[in-house]
Each structure stands twice: as structure tokens, then as C-alpha cells.
Amino acid sequence: MVRLPLKNAYNVRELGGYPTSRGQITKHHSFLRADDLVNLDEKDIDYLSSYGVTAIVDLRSTLELNSHPNPFSKIDEVNYINISLMTDEAVSADLTKVMTDKPEQLLPNMYLEMVKGNTEVLKLIFEYFAEQDGCILFHCAAGKDRTGIVAMLLLGLAEVERQDIIANYMLTEVYLKENPFMKQATKHYPEFPVELMYSKPAYIEPVIDYILTTYGSVENYLLYIGISKDILASIKNKLVVGTLQPQ
Numbered sequence: 001m002v003r004l005p006l007k008n009a010y011n012v013r014e015l016g017g018y019p020t021s022r023g024q025i026t027k028h029h030s031f032l033r034a035d036d037l038v039n040l041d042e043k044d045i046d047y048l049s050s051y052g053v054t055a056i057v058d059l060r061s062t063l064e065l066n067s068h069p070n071p072f073s074k075i076d077e078v079n080y081i082n083i084s085l086m087t088d089e090a091v092s093a094d095l096t097k098v099m100t101d102k103p104e105q106l107l108p109n110m111y112l113e114m115v116k117g118n119t120e121v122l123k124l125i126f127e128y129f130a131e132q133d134g135c136i137l138f139h140c141a142a143g144k145d146r147t148g149i150v151a152m153l154l155l156g157l158a159e160v161e162r163q164d165i166i167a168n169y170m171l172t173e174v175y176l177k178e179n180p181f182m183k184q185a186t187k188h189y190p191e192f193p194v195e196l197m198y199s200k201p202a203y204i205e206p207v208i209d210y211i212l213t214t215y216g217s218v219e220n221y222l223l224y225i226g227i228s229k230d231i232l233a234s235i236k237n238k239l240v241v242g243t244l245q246p247q
Contacts (some may be wrong), residue, residue: 003175004032004051006044010179011035011143011172015151015239018168020159024242029135031239033151035143035179036060038068045071054134055079057125059146061086068141079132083125085118085146104202107145111207114149119225125150126227130234144172144199152208156218157232158239162208166201173199 002014012035016028029052037056040048056072058065061084072080115122129136140146148169155165176197215221222232 002028004047006040006047008039008041008044009035009037011175012137012139013171013175015154015168018155018158018160018164020240021161022159024158024240026155026158026160026239027241031154032135032137033143033147034137034139035147035175036068036141037070037072037139040071045075048137049077052135053078053137055128055132055136056081057128057136057138058082059085059125059138059140059150064141081128083121083128085114085121085125085140085149104200107196107203108206110145111149111204112210114146115207115211115221122150122153123226126153126222126235127231129238130231136238142172142176142197144169144176144197148172148199148204149207152204153218153222154235154239156208156211157222157236162212165208166204169204170199170201173197
């Protein structure tokens with residue numbers, strides 16, 4: 001939905017404003033999805049603080065943290081945590097695959113591995129969400145893959161319609177094209193497949209279909225990986241507002 005007007009980050013977006021299948025709507029100022037925050041200046045940081053951000057979940061690997069430190073890690077007023085959704089080894093392996101696998105194979109497989117093989121990490125992320133008050137911002141580097149999976153799970157938990165979840169993922173491509181750092185990277189590395197910066201429906205649909213076919217719903221999947229009903233209820237309370245329609 002709404003992109004926040006930051007000067008030095010290009011894919012910071014609200015998860016608020018989506019209608020759910022139960023007649024509610026996702027809350028604004030509750031969850032933000034984002035790209036890398038390393039270049040934020042003081043005005044950007046002040047804007048996010050004024051917006052209500054009280055917690056940051058950094059999904060990047062150790063290598064990424066070392067090369068691009070998160071400015072919020074040194075701000076006492078914000079609860080900052082790094083919970084890597086992909087290890088350094090996985091990031092390196094995927095970079096190797098980039099040159100051999102087609103994006104329509106690589107990305108869906110990577111997303112499926114996140115929800116199949118990283119269940120303990122996802123459990124930690126959602127448990128941390130439930131502990132926080134105020135607005136929670138979660139991010140990776142481009143704000144597309146790791147961030148996209150967490151956003152998909154949050155919107156799915158809120159029972160946002162499948163087509164709206166896919167549309168939320170697709171928006172990343174629009175904003176990545178405007179990111180000058182991404183433009184510079186593609187110029188310096190012309191061999192890098194630009195298709196990996198896209199966010200086509202075909203990339204995210206297989207993981208959504210896997211969860212719905214295997215577990216029946218995102219909530220059932222999250223229960224299966226060990227997240228308690230109380231924690232999910234707490235997160236849903238943060239996620240949605242409005243009176244439920246009778247079923």
C-alpha cells in the first residue's frame with residue numbers, strides 16, 4: 001500500500017489498508033516492510049520515529065550486517081534485533097546459483113526453503129512481533145525476498161485475499177527500479193540477471209499455494225511450526241481493526 005516518503009530508502013511500505021476476507025482491515029502504523037536502512041539520514045530516522053516505529057527486525061545475514069550496519073542498532077529508544085532469515089552460507093550459495101538458475105526457478109525454490117527449512121527462525125520472528133508495542137518495521141536488503149515472505153505470512157494471517165498479497169509483493173519491483181543504489185549495482189555488474197530484481201507473481205505464487213494446499217491457511221501453517229494460539233492472537237490484534245462479519 002502506502003510508501004513512506006524517505007529520502008534514502010526506497011521500499012518502506014505500510015501493511016495497513018488491506019481488506020480481509022472477514023470484513024476487517026489491516027491497521028496502519030502497526031507493521032512496515034522495508035529495504036536496507038543503512039543510508040538513512042537524521043531526517044529519515046526522525047520521520048520513522050515520529051511515525052511510531054518502536055521496533056526494528058533486521059532479517060539480514062551477518063555478512064550484510066558487517067558491510068552495511070543498521071543505524072537503529074545504536075538508538076536506545078528503538079528495540080532493534082537481528083534475526084537472520086538466511087545464513088551467510090545460504091546467501092553465498094544463492095549468489096552462486098544466480099548465474100546458473102533462472103529466476104523463475106531460483107526464487108520460488110528459495111522462498112519454499114524459507115518456509116520449509118527456516119521454521120525455527122520464523123517462529124522467533126513472530127514471537128518477537130508479539131512482544132512489541134507500537135509500530136514494527138522489518139527489513140532485509142532489497143525488501144523483496146526475505147521481507148516479502150514475512151509480509152506474505154502477516155497478511156495471510158490477517159486473512160487478506162490472495163490477490164492482494166500477491167499485489168503487495170509485486171509493488172517491490174516498482175520501487176526497486178527507482179533505487180539509485182540498485183541502478184548503480186546493475187551497471188557495475190552487467191552479468192547479474194536483472195530479472196532477479198523483479199517481483200513477478202510467478203515467483204511468490206508457488207509458496208502461497210504450497211501453504212494453502214498443505215495446511216489450509218497461513219494461520220494453520222504458523223501453528224504447525226510451533227507458534228502458539230495466544231501469540232498469533234496477539235499479532236492479529238496488532239494487524240487488524242474492525243468488526244468481524246458474521247460467518
